Amino acid sequence: MDFDLLDATVLGTIVCAAVYFLFLRSRKATSDSRGVFSSEAAPKIAAFTVPNTPLENGNSSAQFVDDSDFVGKLKQMGAQIAIFYGSQTGTAEDFSLRIAREAKRYSIVPFVADIQDYEMECLQQVAQNLDKVVIIFCVATYGEGEPTDNAQGFYNFLKDKEESGDEFDLSGLKFAVFGLGNKTYDHFNAMGKFVDKMLDKLGGNRVVELGLGDDDANMEEDFVNWKDQMWPQICSVLGKELAACDGNFRQYEMRPDMINPTKVFTGEPHFFDSFNKQKRPFTQKNPFLASVVERRELYDDDNRSCLHIELDIAGSSLRYNAGDHVAVYPHNNPELVDTLGTRLGINLEDVFYLHTTDQYSKKKTPFPCPCSFRTALTSYVDITSLPGHNILQELIQYAEDADEKKRLQDLVSKEGRSEFNKYIHDECRTISEVLHDFKSVKIPADHLLELLPRLQPRLYKRLARKHPPYYSISSSPKLCVDKIHITAAVVRYTTPTGRQGEGVATTWLERLNLLKEKVPIFVRRSTFRLPSKPSTPVIMIGPGTGLAPFRGFLQERQALLAKGKELGKALLFFGCQQEAKHFMYREELENFLEIGALSELHTAFSRDQKQKIYVQHLMLNCAKSIWEIIKAGGHLYICGDAKHMARDVNRALVEIIKTQANLSTQDSEGKLKTMQQQRRFQQDVWS
Numbered sequence: 001m002d003f004d005l006l007d008a009t010v011l012g013t014i015v016c017a018a019v020y021f022l023f024l025r026s027r028k029a030t031s032d033s034r035g036v037f038s039s040e041a042a043p044k045i046a047a048f049t050v051p052n053t054p055l056e057n058g059n060s061s062a063q064f065v066d067d068s069d070f071v072g073k074l075k076q077m078g079a080q081i082a083i084f085y086g087s088q089t090g091t092a093e094d095f096s097l098r099i100a101r102e103a104k105r106y107s108i109v110p111f112v113a114d115i116q117d118y119e120m121e122c123l124q125q126v127a128q129n130l131d132k133v134v135i136i137f138c139v140a141t142y143g144e145g146e147p148t149d150n151a152q153g154f155y156n157f158l159k160d161k162e163e164s165g166d167e168f169d170l171s172g173l174k175f176a177v178f179g180l181g182n183k184t185y186d187h188f189n190a191m192g193k194f195v196d197k198m199l200d201k202l203g204g205n206r207v208v209e210l211g212l213g214d215d216d217a218n219m220e221e222d223f224v225n226w227k228d229q230m231w232p233q234i235c236s237v238l239g240k241e242l243a244a245c246d247g248n249f250r251q252y253e254m255r256p257d258m259i260n261p262t263k264v265f266t267g268e269p270h271f272f273d274s275f276n277k278q279k280r281p282f283t284q285k286n287p288f289l290a291s292v293v294e295r296r297e298l299y300d301d302d303n304r305s306c307l308h309i310e311l312d313i314a315g316s317s318l319r320y321n322a323g324d325h326v327a328v329y330p331h332n333n334p335e336l337v338d339t340l341g342t343r344l345g346i347n348l349e350d351v352f353y354l355h356t357t358d359q360y361s362k363k364k365t366p367f368p369c370p371c372s373f374r375t376a377l378t379s380y381v382d383i384t385s386l387p388g389h390n391i392l393q394e395l396i397q398y399a400e401d402a403d404e405k406k407r408l409q410d411l412v413s414k415e416g417r418s419e420f421n422k423y424i425h426d427e428c429r430t431i432s433e434v435l436h437d438f439k440s441v442k443i444p445a446d447h448l449l450e451l452l453p454r455l456q457p458r459l460y461k462r463l464a465r466k467h468p469p470y471y472s473i474s475s476s477p478k479l480c481v482d483k484i485h486i487t488a489a490v491v492r493y494t495t496p497t498g499r500q501g502e503g504v505a506t507t508w509l510e511r512l513n514l515l516k517e518k519v520p521i522f523v524r525r526s527t528f529r530l531p532s533k534p535s536t537p538v539i540m541i542g543p544g545t546g547l548a549p550f551r552g553f554l555q556e557r558q559a560l561l562a563k564g565k566e567l568g569k570a571l572l573f574f575g576c577q578q579e580a581k582h583f584m585y586r587e588e589l590e591n592f593l594e595i596g597a598l599s600e601l602h603t604a605f606s607r608d609q610k611q612k613i614y615v616q617h618l619m620l621n622c623a624k625s626i627w628e629i630i631k632a633g634g635h636l637y638i639c640g641d642a643k644h645m646a647r648d649v650n651r652a653l654v655e656i657i658k659t660q661a662n663l664s665t666q667d668s669e670g671k672l673k674t675m676q677q678q679r680r681f682q683q684d685v686w687s
Contacts, residue, residue, distance in 0.1 A: 005294075034156075036283035070111070070118040071125045073360050074133060075483045079111040080238050082126075085113045086139035086151025086191065092180050094453045095223055096138045098390045101251060102227070105244035106235055115139070117362055120157050127204070134234050135173060137195050140180040144683065145187025155191065158198040171203035174237055178211035178226055180219065184642040185685075205499040207233045213236065218425060220388050221417065228414065248397065252354040252366055259353045265368040267379035269329060269457075272368070275520070280317050284457065287329055287520035288316040290484070292512060298487070298584040301641055306584060308474075309509060311519060314482040318521075322476040322552035324529035326484050327457040329520040330505035332384065337377045340432050344445040348374035354446060366450055373445060381452040384504055386424050387431050391451050392442070401440035402454065408438065428495040457522070458505040472528065472549035472639065472684060476678070478559035484521070487548040487584070487663075488594040528637070528684045533558050537568035537634035539626060541649055543575035543604070543615050544582075546640030549684060551585060557597040567596065569629060573615040575604035600625075615645070616652040626653075627660035635680045642685035 041280035076084060081103055085096040115137070126133055128219070142148045147155040161168050179192015189212050196210040211226030213219040235242045268274045270285035282288035294310040304475055311326070320326070341348040353370040356363065367380035377383060393412045399405035410416045411423060421473075423429065429454065435441060475485035490510050491503025512519070530553050531538065540550040550572060572589070576582035582604070592598035602622065606612045619626060630636070636653070638646050648674070657668040675681035 007433045024286045035512045057214065068117070068119045069122060070113060071122045071130070072683055074111055074130065077109055077111060077360050078439070080132060080134060081107045081108055081134045081234065082113070083138065084113055084115040084118070084154075086137070086148045086154065087515070088140055089143045089146040089456050090270045090454045091219070092138040092140045092148075094388075095178065095180070096136075097251065098137070098388070099136060099227070101234055102231070104249040105247070106231065106240050106242070107245070108234070108238060108240060111360065113362065114150055115154050116152075120154055123170060123173060124168060127170045131172060131174075131382075132238055133174070134237060135175045136230075137177045137192075137470050138180070139174070139177065139191045139195055140181075141185075141187065141189050141191040146186065147191045151191065155194070158195065161202065162198060163639075169203050171197060171205075173202075173204040174207050175199050175204045175363065176206070176211075176230055176234070178209045178213065178223065180213045182213065182215045182642075184216050184647075193488065206235055212653065217422060220386070220425070221421060224389050224417070229363065243673075246397075250447065250450065251357060252446075253357050254446050255353045255355040258355060259351060259370045261351075263353055263370070265371040265375060267329075267331075267375055267522070268368060270368065282318055282522055287327075287457070287522045288313065288318060289518040290316070290521050291518055292514050293483070295509070295512075295514065299582055301578075301581040304582075305444070305510070306582075307486075307488045307489060307490060307506070307510060307563050308584075309486040310475075310480075311484045311486065311521060312482065314519075315492075318484075318523050320473055320477060320484065320523045322478075322530065322556045324473050324474070324526045325524045326473050326486065327522050327524055328486075328509070329379070329457045330455070330508040331378050332382075332430050332455065332504060333502070333507065334378070336383055337374060339384055340377060340435075341373060344443070344448065346373050346445045348372065348377070351643055352446060354450060366664070367454060369383055374450075376449055380455055382434065382504075383452065383503070384430050385453055386428065387434060389420065391448075392420075392424075392434070393432065394447065394451055395434070395438065395441050396599045398441045398443040399438060400442060401438075404438045404440050408441075422428035422630050427497050428499075428501060433499070455504070457520075472526070472552070473523075474548035474551045475556035476559065479555040480546045484523075485551075487545050489545050498591040501578055526684075527679070528639075528682055530556060531568075531635050533568075534565045536630045537632055538637065539571045539573075539574045539629055539634060540637045540639075541619070542639040543573075543645060544640060545584075546638075546645075546684075547584065549639050550637070551588070554589075554592045554597050558592065558595060559665055561595060561597055568634070569599045570597070571600045571602070571625065571629070572598055573602045573604070573618055575606060575613075575618075577605065577607040579603070579605040579608055614648065616648045619649065619652045620655065623656040623660055626656050630657070630675075633680070633684070636675065637682050637684075639684040640686075642683075646683060 007323055031565065050184065070082060073079070081099075083096040083099050085092040087093040088651050096112050100112045102109040126135060139151055160166075177192055177196040179189035179196075181189030181192065189522055192210060192212065193667040196206070200206055208230045210224070211222065213222040214224075232242050263272055265272060266275070269287065274286055275289060278289060279286070290311040290313055292309060293312045294308070296308050298308050338350070349372055351370050351372050352366055355369070356365070371380070389412050392408055396405055396408045396412070411420045430449070473484055474487040475483060488506050488509060490506045492507070493501050495501055509519070528549060534557070538553070540553065542548070542550045554570070557570065561567060574589070576584070583605075589598065589601055602615075602618045604613045604615050604618050607613055638649055640646060653672060654665060654668045657663060657671050658665055661668070661671075663671070672681055
């Protein structure tokens with residue numbers, strides 16, 4: 001039988017109709033005109049337009065580029081700047097994306113990437129072959145001068161070039177570096193300074209002076225001021241006009257066609273359904289869901305709270321040592337989520353999908369998609385951080401009131417810097433509070449979600465007022481089998497304008513439903529360790545929640561005692577405001593003294609007398625004992641506030657060494673630095 005054109009047309013029509021019918025039946029949700037699927041609407045799919053890409057127009061060359069070869073991608077894209085980020089908390093990544101967004105305003109094609117995703121050997125190819133490309137590095141310094149986890153490979157690469165003396169000529173490479181750090185730490189911006197120094201040493205051409213962001217002061221202001229210096233230089237190198245054009249330069253777009261109703265994320269940080277199907281190993285991308293087996297109050301104070309929390313890690317294969325850190329993925333306060341959802345005029349249960357507009361980007365979505373607006377605002381974006389210039393800049397186009405538009409323009413202008421700092425930083429305004437003040441701004445929810453920084457896991461290492469809290473694990477696995485203990489001061493504060501603010505993680509842990517909810521966690525190793533020989537004497541200085549890692553140390557010493565090990569002397573200096581209200585773990589510390597895990601306990605209660613007494617004052621009273629332990633090869637540990645306490649304690653140690661050893665101030669400081677290099681003097685501090 002003959003198969004003519006009419007038959008083919010009829011058959012094709014039937015097949016298309018069948019596919020269309022099955023497609024509609026598989027959809028349990030529909031989309032509105034913005035590409036959002038609602039579980040309540042009648043089954044229908046809104047019309048949408050998918051923008052053409054070079055691949056769809058027949059250019060398939062992109063698929064043949066070596067995935068680690070960023071030079072090939074730069075050539076394909078016609079990119080003129082490449083921005084690489086080394087980020088631990090997401091700020092360096094956010095800054096990199098902001099540079100990329102601004103580049104488009106100068107008609108410059110940007111390329112943004114995680115520094116660990118590409119081979120940095122390719123920098124030599126850029127230097128030799130791409131004279132109209134500028135490489136920008138945004139790198140944070142973590143801990144005591146260390147690179148971030150994702151920049152460790154790049155650091156090792158540059159360190160190898162420095163030590164080996166290999167010929168690695170970067171002559172012709174045009175580069176810029178912005179470092180993110182904190183001046184209260186001894187190694188302020190060590191990573192940024194190292195990268196800048198090495199690129200220059202290898203022959204690179206610095207287009208703008210190294211930028212040094214200080215989180216203890218105003219990182220946002222430092223970054224904005226550095227960009228003001230950078231853009232004129234980059235535009236000059238690339239032959240671009242220094243006149244930014246207005247327009248909507250979105251990095252992500254709504255893609256309802258990509259929504260699979262059977263694969264909707266509900267808060268998982270990376271892998272779909274990983275909260276329901278827990279599989280080892282448990283890492284930052286695949287956290288373990290731990291049950292809270294105990295939560296109790298450590299303070300007897302109506303105005304302040306500090307929680308002792310015990311997490312059950314049985315069956316997880318998670319391993320830790322005393323002094324390590326546990327990270328927690330928190331949730332934003334549901335009341336704040338509801339308030340912001342109402343202000344944006346959205347149904348929080350609607351599902352959406354944001355996808356990159358850059359076909360070459362490895363980062364396809366700003367956070368796991370598809371998900372509901374409620375999930376995004378609860379688990380994926382930080383709605384309590386202070387918005388930067390970039391967010392206020394984007395709000396301008398959506399302001400319908402002329403006076404509000406003018407006010408926003410003034411705030412982001414160079415002349416309005418001081419007013420911006422006062423309005424946002426000094427008065428601690430969140431995005432919800434900004435939108436409350438600018439009622440005519442009608443920013444689409446998906447655009448705001450693109451701009452807001454990711455909600456980062458909280459590494460429980462320390463406490464930092466209204467910034468993300470960090471605490472060390474306050475237990476030892478040698479005594480607390482299958483348990484991780486956290487000592488968390490609940491963060492609440494009043495802003496200068498009288499509004500109430502709160503820490504994200506600690507208040508979430510405080511209101512957690514222990515019967516229904518679990519805590520997503522992972523463990524991060526630390527170098528904050530007891531000496532390898534139990535007989536080595538130790539001095540521990542930890543006021544407030546700085547006691548946390550030392551509780552773990554003392555538990556470890558208790559376990560060693562039970563095994564018949566000989567222990568060296570152990571001194572603990574602890575301080576808090578009032579003995580009756582804030583002396584945490586008192587009974588435990590007294591028991592450590594009784595059994596011999598702790599030799600001496602020195603306590604300072606700063607508010608219990610007219611003249612304040614702090615741990616450094618007690619140390620000076622014990623100068624002879626401290627010096628004898630130092631002379632005997634003992635180890636010193638400090639945990640707590642870097643800006644005040646740690647500096648005062650360091651000054652006290654210098655004074656003790658100076659008077660007891662009859663040394664100069666300079667030689668005494670040198671003695672402490674030598675102990676640091678020998679890892680006999682360790683600090684776990686914050687600002």
